[in-house]
Amino acid sequence: MSPSEGTILLIANPAAQNGNGAAAADRAAAALRAQLGEDRVVLARTAGPRHASEIAERAEGCSTVIALGGDGVIHEVAGGLLRRPLDRRPVLGVVPVGSGNDYARTLGMSHKVDEACAQVLAAQARPVDVGRVNDDWFLETLSFGLDAAIAHDTVDRRVRTGRTGALLYMEGGVDQLLHHLDLYRYRASFDGGKAVDSQSIMFAVQIGPYYGSGFKICPDALVDDGLLDVCIAHPPVSVARALYIFMRAKDGKHVGFKQVELRRCRTLRVEFDQAPPAQVDGERLSGRTFDISVDRGALHVLMPTA
Numbered sequence: 001m002s003p004s005e006g007t008i009l010l011i012a013n014p015a016a017q018n019g020n021g022a023a024a025a026d027r028a029a030a031a032l033r034a035q036l037g038e039d040r041v042v043l044a045r046t047a048g049p050r051h052a053s054e055i056a057e058r059a060e061g062c063s064t065v066i067a068l069g070g071d072g073v074i075h076e077v078a079g080g081l082l083r084r085p086l087d088r089r090p091v092l093g094v095v096p097v098g099s100g101n102d103y104a105r106t107l108g109m110s111h112k113v114d115e116a117c118a119q120v121l122a123a124q125a126r127p128v129d130v131g132r133v134n135d136d137w138f139l140e141t142l143s144f145g146l147d148a149a150i151a152h153d154t155v156d157r158r159v160r161t162g163r164t165g166a167l168l169y170m171e172g173g174v175d176q177l178l179h180h181l182d183l184y185r186y187r188a189s190f191d192g193g194k195a196v197d198s199q200s201i202m203f204a205v206q207i208g209p210y211y212g213s214g215f216k217i218c219p220d221a222l223v224d225d226g227l228l229d230v231c232i233a234h235p236p237v238s239v240a241r242a243l244y245i246f247m248r249a250k251d252g253k254h255v256g257f258k259q260v261e262l263r264r265c266r267t268l269r270v271e272f273d274q275a276p277p278a279q280v281d282g283e284r285l286s287g288r289t290f291d292i293s294v295d296r297g298a299l300h301v302l303m304p305t306a
């Protein structure tokens with residue numbers, strides 16, 4: 001189904017991107033109503049964390065649910081949709097108004113509200129994979145260690161500095177690398193195979209290629225191949241070398257360094273000695289043992305046509 005049919009529910013996070021979400025929500029609702037008519041677009045503003053998920057779960061009679069905000073609110077909307085029965089699960093659209101916008105980057109959405117609305121209206125829905133981790137889920141990224149520590153650090157840093165996006169992540173990354181290049185011991189079993197003991201600085205499990213505001217950590221990850229793409233950064237590595245590899249990862253050029261292991265799987269169980277910093281789609285995750293899998297084609301998502 002395309003957004004040319006049925007009712008569209010626009011779920012907007014007014015707090016996204018340091019408060020820019022409020023004006024963006026009105027702008028997007030106006031742009032969509034101008035094309036589809038007043039009655040076909042319902043705007044629901046979130047009141048706080050997890051509200052987007054509740055609204056999406058109750059989206060009766062809607063053909064399309066559009067999430068407006070950052071990766072966090074898109075993650076929440078997807079969770080609500082996934083709790084609906086498959087035959088009554090609306091299509092997901094995205095209007096990116098966040099600081100990271102990694103999922104929108106993967107889909108090829110414009111970061112300008114008007115352009116993104118036009119893309120959504122012209123788009124066709126395509127099936128995409130959803131990652132599962134314990135009781136949680138992810139559309140783009142799940143990671144443990146360095147990247148997750150940076151993601152957590154950026155939450156405070158954003159409030160302090162007002163910065164967003166890649167610059168914010170880069171600053172946090174350099175700070176973490178210089179002062180907290182921690183190692184995480186783990187035991188992992190890929191696709192039910194023999195468990196392997198090793199150590200990681202960073203361990204990412206991806207549906208799409210990006211994490212951390214555009215770092216192409218798994219450059220060849222595809223959202224519809226039914227596979228998890230995994231990137232593990234192993235020690236030993238000096239701080240200077242780690243910094244160099246980190247910078248190269250912005251463009252996916254970390255691939256090929258001997259510290260970097262890339263692989264693909266359908267299921268993965270990873271158990272860390274101690275609970276590492278962890279994130280799903282930029283949101284905090286806790287735990288020490290993680291059962292990870294992929295739900296092929298679990299959601300239909302609006303993607304721009306060429």
Ligand SMILES: Nc1ncnc2c1ncn2[C@@H]1O[C@H](COP(=O)(O)OP(=O)(O)OP(=O)(O)O)[C@@H](O)[C@H]1O
Pocket residue numbers: 013014015016017018046047048049050051068069070071072073074076097098099100101102282283
């Ligand atoms: N009305 C609200 N007030 C405050 N926080 C909210 C509200 N609605 C949702 N949230 C929370 O805001 C958090 C961040 O939202 P979101 O991802 O949309 O924006 P962002 O943080 O600017 O972008 P990104 O995730 O890309 O960094 C989410 O954890 C979400 O639960």
